[in-house]
Amino acid sequence: xxxxxxxxxxxxxxxxxxxxxxxxxxxxxxxxxxxxxxxxxxxxxxxxxxxxxxxxxxxxxxxxxxxxxxxxxxxxxxxxxxxxxxxxxxxxxxxxxxxxxxxxxxxxxxxxxxx
Amino acid sequence: xxxxxxxxxxxxxxxxxxxxxxxxxxxxxxxxxxxxxxxxxxxxxxxxxxxxxxxxxxxxxxxxxxxxxxxxxxxxxxxxxxxxxxxxxxxxxxxxxxxxxxxxxxxxxxxxx
Numbered sequence: 001x002x003x004x005x006x007x008x009x010x011x012x013x014x015x016x017x018x019x020x021x022x023x024x025x026x027x028x029x030x031x032x033x034x035x036x037x038x039x040x041x042x043x044x045x046x047x048x049x050x051x052x053x054x055x056x057x058x059x060x061x062x063x064x065x066x067x068x069x070x071x072x073x074x075x076x077x078x079x080x081x082x083x084x085x086x087x088x089x090x091x092x093x094x095x096x097x098x099x100x101x102x103x104x105x106x107x108x109x110x111x112x113x114x115x
Numbered sequence: 116x117x118x119x120x121x122x123x124x125x126x127x128x129x130x131x132x133x134x135x136x137x138x139x140x141x142x143x144x145x146x147x148x149x150x151x152x153x154x155x156x157x158x159x160x161x162x163x164x165x166x167x168x169x170x171x172x173x174x175x176x177x178x179x180x181x182x183x184x185x186x187x188x189x190x191x192x193x194x195x196x197x198x199x200x201x202x203x204x205x206x207x208x209x210x211x212x213x214x215x216x217x218x219x220x221x222x223x224x225x226x227x228x
Binding site for chain 2: 042043052090100101102105107
């Protein structure tokens with residue numbers, strides 16, 4: 001079964017500093033990986049995805065993610081954090097099963113950006 | 116272009132009652148998925164509907180059922196509510212066969228007393 005793990009419950013970073021939110025995956029076959037962000041009392045907003053191609057994926061709001069097949073990781077990064085980036089971040093993998101888009105999510109990482 | 120819309124936004128029920136949650140997918144999407152997000156956890160897949168049929172199901176009991184209508188909108192029904200059913204219920208829509216990501220609504224917050 002497909003799965004993802006987010007080893008950090010919370011990441012703290014100062015505004016203007018680079019940030020990294022970690023994700024590792026376990027899949028059979030080629031992974032379809034996603035990052036979503038959730039603000040309080042809201043649903044999930046799509047940030048970026050990896051299907052094939054370049055290992056560095058660029059997404060919304062200045063976020064990017066690095067796919068590393070040998071380390072089975074898909075870490076989310078941003079060169080310069082903003083206070084408004086403070087939110088809950090979820091890594092997810094698409095369960096390829098029958099071809100329908102079932103997503104399997106990690107437990108989430110809370111990002112706190114201090115002024 | 117309206118995104119995924121869910122109703123109601125909040126709901127309070129008591130144990131043993133039944134509840135129906137509603138979802139309208141993003142324009143152009145034909146597949147609807149439902150997820151349960153308990154407090155402090157990641158979303159858990161409940162089931163997915165395409166062409167008015169349940170296509171995939173997660174590890175949820177039969178108390179959870181659904182329906183998809185010809186206009187692609189969907190309902191999630193939960194019978195015999197338990198305290199543990201308290202959660203944020205998220206609807207997501209997508210286009211069958213597309214590599215594009217699922218789009219999520221803002222969810223329905225269900226509280227069981």
